[in-house]
Amino acid sequence: MPESPNKLTTRCCIVGGGPAGMMLGFLLARSGIEVVVLEKHKDFLRDFRGDTIHPSTLELLVELGLLDEFLKLPHQELRAVHGTIEGQEIPIADFAHLPTKCKFIAFMPQWDFLNFLAEKAKQFPTFHLHLETKATDLIEENGQVVGVRATSLTGELAIRADIVVGTDGRASLIREKAGLPVQDFGVPIDVLWMRIPKDPLLGEQSLGYFKAGQFMVLIDRQEYFQCGYIIPKGQFETHKQRGIAALQADILRMAPFIGDHIRELKSWDQISLLTVKIDRLRQWAKPGLLCIGDAAHAMSPAGGVGVNMAIQDAVATANLLTASLQKGPVTMTELDRIQRRRLWPIRIIQAGQIFVHRRFINASIDKPSSFPPFAIWFLKHVPFVRRIPAYLVGVGPLPEHIQTKAK
Numbered sequence: 019m020p021e022s023p024n025k026l027t028t029r030c031c032i033v034g035g036g037p038a039g040m041m042l043g044f045l046l047a048r049s050g051i052e053v054v055v056l057e058k059h060k061d062f063l064r065d066f067r068g069d070t071i072h073p074s075t076l077e078l079l080v081e082l083g084l085l086d087e088f089l090k091l092p093h094q095e096l097r098a099v100h101g102t103i104e105g106q107e108i109p110i111a112d113f114a115h116l117p118t119k120c121k122f123i124a125f126m127p128q129w130d131f132l133n134f135l136a137e138k139a140k141q142f143p144t145f146h147l148h149l150e151t152k153a154t155d156l157i158e159e160n161g162q163v164v165g166v167r168a169t170s171l172t173g174e175l176a177i178r179a180d181i182v183v184g185t186d187g188r189a190s191l192i193r194e195k196a197g198l199p200v201q202d203f204g205v206p207i208d209v210l211w212m213r214i215p216k217d218p219l220l221g222e223q224s225l226g227y228f229k230a231g232q233f234m235v236l237i238d239r240q241e242y243f244q245c246g247y248i249i250p251k252g253q254f255e256t257h258k259q260r261g262i263a264a265l266q267a268d269i270l271r272m273a274p275f276i277g278d279h280i281r282e283l284k285s286w287d288q289i290s291l292l293t294v295k296i297d298r299l300r301q302w303a304k305p306g307l308l309c310i311g312d313a314a315h316a317m318s319p320a321g322g323v324g325v326n327m328a329i330q331d332a333v334a335t336a337n338l339l340t341a342s343l344q345k346g347p348v349t350m351t352e353l354d355r356i357q358r359r360r361l362w363p364i365r366i367i368q369a370g371q372i373f374v375h376r377r378f379i380n381a382s383i384d385k386p387s388s389f390p391p392f393a394i395w396f397l398k399h400v401p402f403v404r405r406i407p408a409y410l411v412g413v414g415p416l417p418e419h420i421q422t423k424a425k
């Protein structure tokens with residue numbers, strides 16, 4: 019495959035080793051297609067990623083024969099979601115009735131999931147993962163994308179490919195370089211992302227906390243809580259001026275069981291600002307190029323479904339392109355088919371996220387949002403109602419299935 023130290027030719031070049039890119043790379047390589055995945059970081063060890071592996075993604079691992087091995091990795095199984103609303107614990111979603119083998123969300127640091135996919139993919143000789151390799155531009159000839167330029171530790175790299183797939187997330191360079199038009203839906207929040215040590219003896223706690231217009235998520239990572247604290251967009255500086263003690267007090271008000279551990283959150287250096295957006299490309303493809311995952315449709319953390327959607331996009335892409343890629347280049351008609359298939363499930367989920375942000379999670383201090391009492395009553399007293407959020411979050415509209423064969 020290598021032609022010279024700085025030139026490569028492959029069938030498919032995937033830019034971005036997140037959930038969408040790694041799943042697509044794995045599936046194409048499994049079908050014997052030459053694939054190069056570029057990832058700008060040196061490993062997958064990053065904090066700012068969703069930690070949720072959904073029942074529909076676990077179902078894909080069943081179809082691939084990988085589930086048993088995957089579940090040997092350390093994880094927690096979330097069989098129902100509870101929220102604490104104004105101090106009251108409310109059951110929100112119950113996964114027990116899902117039409118999937120695993121009736122739970124597996125909570126696992128995303129780096130473990132991506133390492134697992136990478137290890138499996140590396141077993142195929144046609145899979146090539148280039149870490150610390152950052153795409154910098156597209157190579158275009160006669161209106162057709164024919165490859166990617168990148169920088170790596172060994173210098174500049176030019177990768178020619180029959181198809182380039184942008185899976186480089188919500189700040190996608192690929193979609194920008196391709197000039198694909200974006201529709202921005204605007205989200206009124208950002209997230210402060212931090213670790214808070216926890217008492218090892220503490221039992222299971224709620225996932226979401228809502229009090230007087232403030233909202234926070236606590237992901238239990240065994241030794242510590244990964245905390246996502248919602249703030250109004252652009253208000254990070256205002257929070258800094260209030261001081262760390264005010265933030266500690268806000269967090270404790272919502273989750274008093276954190277207790278003295280909150281004091282270990284001492285400085286703003288321990289806190290990252292994650293900007294949240296919801297947007298969608300009007301057109302996901304142009305000749306020689308396709309965008310999927312957050313690069314095609316940035317998802318907010320609401321519902322924790324972005325990883326699942328990115329993986330579903332990857333499976334649909336592999337299902338629709340593998341036969342053609344085994345022979346040669348793919349046509350615009352085939353690329354458009356992927357957008358047509360994935361657009362409506364994404365539209366439904368994004369519309370739901372926009373509704374949730376406007377109605378429940380806007381973090382506005384002037385106009386604090388609140389949960390309607392009737393919704394709380396139904397969730398508490400009519401167990402059937404909890405199946406609806408469980409299905410939307412756990413499976414989602416139009417779950418994909420593996421249709422490609424291992425070579």
Ligand SMILES: Cc1cc2nc3c(=O)[nH]c(=O)nc-3n(C[C@H](O)[C@H](O)[C@H](O)COP(=O)(O)OP(=O)(O)OC[C@H]3O[C@@H](n4cnc5c(N)ncnc54)[C@H](O)[C@@H]3O)c2cc1C
Pocket residue numbers: 033034035036037038039056057058059066067068069070151152153154185186187188190191209246292293294295310311312313316317318319321322323324325326328
């Ligand atoms: C605060 C926050 C919390 C969230 N929590 C959850 C959650 O709990 N569950 C959930 O399902 N979703 C969650 N989401 C959404 C989820 O993170 C995304 O929808 C999902 O990661 C999209 O996957 P992806 O593969 O498309 O992109 P990404 O996960 O963003 O992966 C893109 C990859 O491309 C790489 N890359 C970028 N540019 C380049 C380049 N030029 N060259 C090479 N590589 C490049 C990046 O390093 C990265 O590895 C959250 C989002 C936010 C903002």
